[in-house]
Amino acid sequence: MKIITANRLTDGRVIYRTSDGQWTPSLAEAQPLDNDEADNALAIAEGEFGIAVGPYLIDYTEGEPGGQKWRREGIRLAGPTAGTTRTLGAA
Amino acid sequence: MYRYDDFDARLVRERIAEFRDQVERRIDGRLTEDQFKPLRLMNGVYLQLHAYMLRVAIPYGALRAEQMRMLATISGKYDRGYGHFTTRQNIQYNWPSLVDIPDILEELASVEMHAIQTSGNCIRNVTADPFAGAAADELEDSRPWAEIIRQWSTLHPEFTFLPRKFKIAINGAAEDRAGIRVHDIGLQIVENEAGARGFEVWVGGGQGRTPRLARLVKDFVEPRDLLSYLTAILRVYNQHGRRDNLYKARIKILVDALGVEAFAAEVDEEWSYIRDGELRLPQSEILRIRSFFSTPSITEASPVPEAGPAAFRHWLKHNHRDHQTAGLSSVVISLKPIGGTPGDATTGQMQVVADLTEHYGFDEVRVTPDQNLVLPHVRNEDLFAVWTALVDAKLATANAGLATDIVACPGLDYCNLANARSIPVSQAISSTLEAEGLSEAAGDVTIKISGCINACGHHHVAAIGVLGVDKRGEEFYQITLGGAFGADASIGEIVGKGLAAEDVPGAIARILKSYLAQRLGDERFIDTLRRLGSDAFKEAIYADLAA
Known part of the structure; x- marks a missing residue:
């Protein structure tokens, strides 16, 4: 399965594409896509002007980012694994 | 410290107004991301994994108190309560909103700061000795020259779209603390046999995927000729540098391709046309800029305290x-x-x-x-x-120059380009070395970590370098040994296969223990390494792993 992710235009935060064509920061609300429908859905997202910057497909397995980019996408989802952001607490 | 004149202030204000308009047009859809991206990058705005990142220029790393206070204010008002100081003497904010950035730039301008040329294929912030104007081993303060180069290169119309980014370093002391051998151009202030000051000019250094030490192209350039000679170098690069291949676009590749003698000849030919033109620096201008930079004078000289806790x-x-x-x-x-x-x-x-x-x-x-x-x-x-x-303030860690004084890029925790994390690995190394008493015992050792081959963590020039790589979704870390940053600059060599993250701190601890066992007298780590070769430490890295 695939899902579509991007960064939000106004603040850059990570967002995911929902089944009704909206964007959400919640991975749980993202629309899982079969591999054969993913490219078409991405093309539609890319063609829209809206709040999303640079939409792209990521692998999605059992409710989490999967595939070879699982760590990168996991960090995008949950935030930095270490560093001052975590020490101070994310806003 | 240099102070803006009316021209500087107007230039920065106009640039902010321009960028504010660009942001507004991006938000309301009049600009696409493809149109906006090069504009935001010219103002230091990147889009990273979780958020925008704003890189603020700190010219040659020098700040006044009000400027540092403003950096603090911005970190609290617009970011998450901190800032990240970089290997290029700048500061990065990891969490600003795009809509706030024009206001951030206004606040920066109020203390004579900006984010211009902190990205893009232009001449970036000039690197200088952080002890310039103070160091006991200094021949001449490099800051006035860094400022002259800054003014010449700011929004320079001919050098705004170079084949690739371009970094200049200048050093005026015996010890090279600016890294002139690993910059596109490195300038060393020297004194010739007649006692006149001038510049040694080194070209074609850099790190990244093709690390190179800069090569000497001119052993003496007179101060009045500095800008014309730099211009000649940039023109040769601008004309011949490769624009067809991102990975071969830096000037180091051009110097490789032409050979240093042919490259220098091309520069000399170009220089011959412009040397006596408008770029010749008047002595009055040199003195004017120099007047902004002084070393404090004191009337009573107390010694460094020998008592105390x-x-x-x-x-x-x-x-x-x-x-x-x-x-x-x-x-x-x-x-x-x-x-x-x-x-x-x-x-x-x-x-x-x-x-x-x-x-x-x-x-x-x-x-x-x-x-x-x-x-x-x-x-x-x-x-x-x-x-x-x-x-x-929890800022008194007594480890400057020791093994726990680790340099690390933001890595995969923040950076869009990274393949592996740097911060948690550096934290684990630091904790391990301190717990085992190795930081103090090993003395002068540099450890630097990069989360990808772009080498923002400068691992190539660390005595012990760590390079994060991705292998089918897993992080591995290659150890390099033998790099050095200063006058005896060298590029470290990869030693064996990559390690899992959890194995890196132990491997580095074993390297240092091996060094302590093999050093002669008070020999530095880098000197022991050069005497014995990196193979002498290979067993230390991998022995326990094999068991």
């Missing part, structure tokens, strides 16, 4: 540097707390540093290429008060 004396041992003026010292404010994040400072810590700069630092503070801060001028009788304030 053990922790104070320990801090002086590692973080104090000799000053060229009797009665003054320079001190390093380490941003490398044990187990902390290299280069990060909180809002409160930056405010404390600003206060110390104002009260004890003659209104000057510097950012170093090692991601630390420096108070270049402190009266010796004020050293204890400075240390006490730093202790309270």
Whole structure:
């Protein structure tokens, strides 16, 4: 399965594409896509002007980012694994 | 310190107004991302994994107290309560909203700062010795020259779209603390046999995926000719540098391709046309710029304290540097707390540093290429008060130049380009070395970590380098040995296969234990390594792993 992710235009935060064509920061609300429908859905997202910057497909397995980019996408989802952001607490 | 004139102030204000309009047009859809991206990059705005990142220029790493205070204010008002000082002597904010950035730039402009040319294929912030104007081993203060280069290169119409980004370093001391051999152009202030000052010019150094040490193209350029000679170099690069291949576009590849003699000949030919033209620097202008940069004079010279708490004396041992003026010292404010994040400072810590700069630092503070801060001028009788304030602010780690003074890029925790994480690995190394007493025992050792081959963590020029790589979704770390940053610059060599993250701290601890067992007298790590070769340490890296 695939899902579509991007960064939000106004603040850059990570967002995911929902089944009704909206964007959400919640991975749980993202629309899982079969591999054969993913490219078409991405093309539609890319063609829209809206709040999303640079939409792209990521692998999605059992409710989490999967595939070879699982760590990168996991960090995008949950935030930095270490560093001052975590020490101070994310806003 | 240089102060803006009306031209500087107007240029920065106009640029902010222009960018504010560009942001508004992006938000309301009149600009696409493809149209907007090069515009935001020209203003230091990147889009990283979780958020926009704003890189603010700190020219040659030098700040006044009010500027440091403003950096603190911005970190609290627009970001998450901290900033990240970089290996290029700049500061990055990891969490600003795009809609806030024009306001951030306005606040920066109020203290004569900006984010221009912190990205893009232009001439970037000039790197300089963070102890310039203070160091005991200095031939000449490099800051006036860095400022002259800054003014010449800012929004230079001919050099705004170079084949690739371009970095210049300048050093005026015996020890190279600016890294002139690993910059596109490195300038060393020298004195010739007649006693005249000028510049040695090194070209084609750099790190990244094709690390190269710069090569000497001119052994003496007179001060009045500096800008015409730099222009000649940039013109040759602009004409012949490759624009068809991102990975072969830096000037180091051009110098490789032409050969240093042919490259130098091309530069000389171009220089012959422009040397006596408008770029010749009048002595009056050199003196005008130089007048902004002075070293404090004091009437009474106290010695560096020898008494005091053990922790104070320990801090002086590692973080104090000799000053060229009797009665003054320079001190390093380490941003490398044990187990902390290299280069990060909180809002409160930056405010404390600003206060110390104002009260004890003659209104000057510097950012170093090692991601630390420096108070270049402190009266010796004020050293204890400075240390006490730093202790309270958790900024008094006594490890400048030691193995726990680790340089690390943001890595995969923040960076869009990274393949592997840097910060947690650096934290684990720091904690392990401190727990085993190796940081103090091993003395002068550089450890630097990059989360990808772009080498923002400068791993190529570390005695012990760590390069994060991705292998089918898993992080691995290659160890390099033998790199050096300064006058004896060298590129480290990869030693064996990559390690899992959890194996890196132990491997580095074993390298240092092996060094301590094999060194002769008080031989430095890098000298033991050069004497024995990296193979002498290979067994230490992998022995326990095989078991």
